[in-house]
Amino acid sequence: MEKTVNQKAWFLVLPVFLLVAFSAVIPLMTVVNYSVQDTFGDNAFFWAGLEWFEEMLSSDRLWSALGRQVIFSATILVIEVPLGIIIALNMPKKGGWSSFCLVMIALPLLIPWNVVGTIWQLFSRMDIGLLGSALLAMGVEVNPGKDPVAAWVLVVVMDVWHWTSLVALLCYAGLQSIPQAYYQAARIDQASRWSVFRYIELPKMGGVLLIAILLRFMDSFMIYTEPFVLTGGGPGSATTFLSIDLVKMAVGQFDLGPAAAFSIMYFLVILLVCWVFYTVMTTLDKQEER
């Protein structure tokens, strides 16, 4: 739609701007501050310049954690997005079952993340877990403590279980806001089910789908609690994703400097990817309108 130019719109945006800036800018300055300082302990800091950044960029540890993270995020996106869309398309639209399904799919989202990790940790144990013992009975040994593949599969399944509902809910809401007239027109035009999806539902869901994808990307890139509780980053460092590495550095070794530098670079990576995605999407949007 064409937007009219209206500078007074800033008044509508002002509350948002103030609240978020208050929460964001000030603390961010602190982080930046730490990232360019070093300490001898006792809270005495001295200027270290870009030393931490250089150290980070040349660290193997960082690059392998980054690699694992990218594979993880890609994997869950590839599974969760189509699955979420399928669920959204198949959910009942109204009536008692609709309420039931809505509540049910929302449940995994509401569980605190440490509890999620704990559930799956116990669930997958061969001795006392429902899943683990069931698999064992079928002849499959699941040992996330020793087997990196098992650890990975488990972490991915846990994430899919936990977060697909977010994609599904967003897409469902998006679908619901498609006016009935479009479906009616499609009936009159004798469109097939696939055509209806391709020409009506998918384009109209485009906006919410983008939100879902970016959200899942961001959150999966920052993921910490659930995999940490489930596998502790192991076996070895098989499931040590970026956040886990970061916390190990900051808390375990109390290296505030590198940790802060790491944080900033972490943030920049997410920023870059999202910016690219966002720009591509909005440019595509504009091209279509010409």
Next chain:
Amino acid sequence: MAKITLSNLAHSYISTPSQESHFALKEMNHVWQDGGAYALLGASGCGKTTLLNVISGLIRPSQGRVLFGERDVTNAPTAERNIAQVFQFPVVYDTMTVRENLAFPLRNRGMDAAYIAARVDKIAQMIGMEANLARKARGLTADAKQKISLGRGMVREDVNAILFDEPLTVIDPHMKWELRTQLKQLHRQFGHTMIYVTHDQTEALTCADKVVVMHEGRVVQMGTPQDLFERPEHTFVGYFIGSPGMNLMPARIEGNVAHVAGARVALSGFYGALQGQVQIGIRPEFVSLGDGRTGGLPARIRRIEDVGRHRILRAETPAGEISAILSETAPPLAGMTHLTFDPARISVFADDWRQSPSGSAVGKAA
């Protein structure tokens, strides 16, 4: 193209309706002639969209039958009825070009490509969009999109009827006129049965040959604009058509005289005993000012509105507020204390329905 018959049709959105007020469409029997251009006129909520959706098959009626020609289509899905519907706001497939939009219904029916291309070009020319065929439908203006909707409806040659559900609602006033003209032209050229739902009487009266007025789920009158204007069958028609609408006053009828708030008003026919709430109606066009010598209703002039071509006079009378339309040749207002009504133009209503006189006026001054 076919004649559409509605037989004993009624519809309720409630699954077990028990009273008349539960029905969105009260029982009706109605025939839409093949090739006719009809307007379905009424206030919001009167059931016109429901009726339209029953005809197009988007709603299955809870009672009665719908026939296209001789074929009973009551249970046939929309796709089988071969109708086209244009909605209130433009429904186009945004990701497709104009050409693909127009071709869509034909492609879904498995028509051959050369035939589709020819039809699309022809229709595009008719709606004036041939220059835009390669453009994506997304960025176009609302009226262009409505034209595409219309084109998509007409691209099939076997279409039985085209149904319009207030299609000009989102169009700019300036474009409305142009689209309306185009619609009329297309109708004359192709002769589809056209049913045009609207709440705007100007649209209804200009677009259609016959107007069907609906009120509270019932068809109260079907006729030419002239019929509706001169002989409204229902007080709603009187009130809704015309600007301002018909004046209605409670009255007591004795033979060929109506007693309105104590004054005597001459009628052009004799009426028998009438049951129910009796009213007489007269259009503002047929109300004149008098000085009391020829009788009439005493009136106090409250306001005069100048609308350019004529003036509207609002007067306070013992029977309520009456409007009159004064032409430029009307006599000056000084000394005018009464309103008189042209007896030939007075309508008598009992319980909102028009009553016919039982005899003709004998001798008495008309």
Next chain:
Amino acid sequence: MATPLPPRAPRDLGKPVSIVIMTLFLIFLFVPIYWLVIMSLKSNTEILTSVALWPKDLTFKNFATIFGDSTWYMGYVNSLIYVVMNTVISVTVALPAAYAFSRYSFVGDKHLFFWLLTNRMAPPAVFALPFFQLYSSIGLFDTHIAVALAHCLFNIPLAVWILEGFMRGVPREIDETAYIDGYSFGGFFLKIFLPLIASGIGVAAFFCFMFSWVDLLLSRTLTSVNVKTIGVAMTRTSSATGFDYGLLAAAGVLTIIPGALVIYFVRNYIAKGFALGRV
């Protein structure tokens, strides 16, 4: 002219397929939750020694601990308070902003929008210490509002983002028709516009609630004595003797309930279709 293909009903086809897909998915979601529930009804020894579909010795001890200890149940109450505060603030403030983004273009609008998104990208851990310093210095430490405001950092951008997406789908013609019909901006916004984006509001509100509700880190960092949160309570489930799984499970079960209620209440908004026009 080719004979028309037999008509297909576009939306009704595949109903049984839908049921199968939904059933499978719901089972997938439900089993671990069922597992959680029965864990909460077992004693720790039972959890750690055997696996069974139903507790051998059903016990409500875990729930009794929670309901009997004010640190525990106040944790829920306090959390509920700041979460509701945050949801209300976030959605209320986001609505006009999203409207501005969707309808108007103004200086810096694209950059502002993207900047908002970036606030959602930073891990809360990064902000924990700075927030602690900030809120202490302005005397809001250990209050509900502090947590509510802190959560605004990531919830407001999310709300604006979601709402803008939905608002963009409402054609501008509707605004204009409303003005022609004589509505003031406020009247139009409340009576016409909001019902049209009901889905978006429902989803945005639910997500704000959810993300605020599950955050344990910031809520723990910014509170201590007066406002005990579930985060605090959760830490009590691990001690020198290991995890108290039963208690943790019971706590987990109880956290689901408020959220389930929230989505139940907004279900009509989320499921609301887009009904345009008059009858």
